[in-house]
Amino acid sequence: MNDVFMVVWGRDYLDGYQFVYKHESTGEILNGVLTTTPLANIEGGTDLYEYTLYPNEYITEVRGREGCWVDALELHTVCGRIFRVGGYGGHSFNRQFVGVEVRYLVGNTQEIRDHICHVSASVSPARLSLSPQIFDSCYQVVLRHGAFRVHTVNMWAGTIGFAGIQMIFQRKVPPYELYAGYLFGETFCSTVDPAVSVQLGTDEYLTMALCRLADDEGIFELRFRTNFHRNISCGSVNGDKFVFACHTMANCEVRGLRQRMIYSPCGLNTKLSLHEIRLCDTYDATDFDSKITAMLLLASDPTQSAAVGVTAPLSFEDDAHDDIDFEDETFSIPANIYDFGIPSITDVESSMWELKNLLGNVRRDGDECRLIVDQVIFVYDNILALHNREIAYAGLLVIRLLDLIQLTVRALEKSAKVVFV
Secondary structure (H helix, E strand, O other): OEEEEEEEEEOOOEEEEEEEEEOOOOOOEEEOOOEEOHHHHOOOOOOEEEEEOOOOOOEEEEEEEEOOOEEEEEEEEOOOEEEEEEOOOOEEEEEEOOOEEEEEEEEEOOOOOOOOOEEEEEEEEOOOOOOHHHHHHHHHHHHHOOOEEEEEEEEEEOOOOEEEEEEEEEEOOOOOOEEEEEEEEOHHHHHOOOOEEEEOOOOOOEEEEEEEEOOOOOEEEEEEEEOOOOEEEEEOOOOOEEEEEEEOEOOEEEEEEOOOOEOOOOOOOOEOOEEEEEOOOOOOHHHHHHHHHHHHHHHHOHHHHHHOOOOOOOOHHHHHHHOOOOOOOOOEEEOOHHHOOOOOHHHHHHHHHHHHHHHOOEEOOOHHHHHHHHHHHHHHHHHHHHHHOOEOOOHHHHHHHHHHHHHHHHHHHHOOOOEEO
8 A cells, every 4th residue: 555645733832643555556545543633623723734755754742832732734755755744833743754655643532532642653664765876866856846835044143153054845736835955064063952043924935145254264154134034044143244145037036056055163264054935926846746746756766757757856966057147256244234223225326425525625546545446347237237127235345445435534534645736
């Protein structure tokens, strides 16, 4: 018997579940044991979900939240999908298994009449295992596909500051299942709850990422900005400057890390490489399903997958052609910049007008002045280009411009080679 789909009830708590199976030879459908609370039998009393498994997909973990009863249930599959129902009370639990698959669940409804108060799993040997390459490929499909959006940002903090990140993706159409992205970071992150877990709104997405750094040290803080002008951050405030990790265009979104984070316990040589895609109003969810099905077929039967034309798994290196064609200068900005807000393009034009008036009667024959003024003009041109192309948060370049203008004024004041005419 192979799992076909699961019927699960839950809104504020887990209200019921049932596994449904299909005989491999005859195609006969068999309903498993039905476990429900009274709410599952009341129309509108709870939410009903039906989650269909892909061919060769199976459940590997049973997670959730529980106190006196089960508040939420999460079923994790071999390819990273998450089927979740219920609320957010209680404490988290994780019943993870190695080399086996979950065949059905056993819940206790006797101790507390109107609630399921415990869930355990019955397992059997797993029918297949995914190689790291296949699992990488499944992650890459989700990372790049418009049928999914970033649902939750999880981040961990360590002794120095930022220690790890994981994006949880959600399908934009029913059944709205989740997909766990990679957890990038220190090993301890997989064993503890995240320090920061932020769920994005339905129309909210990440537009920019900043890293708080200090000289010769790693990432103290990772901070995201959303299109709703919300900051999502994790880490320490010890760093003295921000640098861009990702600065995306309008109509594009930051999806997560493109490749594994290079990290050392002392924080040295920490690097982030983030992935961006264009927002799309139309997408083919069936195309996503076929790609994941192909990856699972490749894992279960490489010979058959080759016969039907399944291509080799995607890799992090394959991501290069998928990148947004935009290169911006990486520079540092003051770490307290958000305390003063982000200037607008109007502020830039006003400041540039004042600078031109200042420089109008100055012969720039001092080396220091000439270099700084050239930088000012270069950054100003970039800001106008960004603004005209509707690049998100071009205002951060404004901050750099204003800083350069201040340097210019100071250089003009102290340079003996500047002659006023």
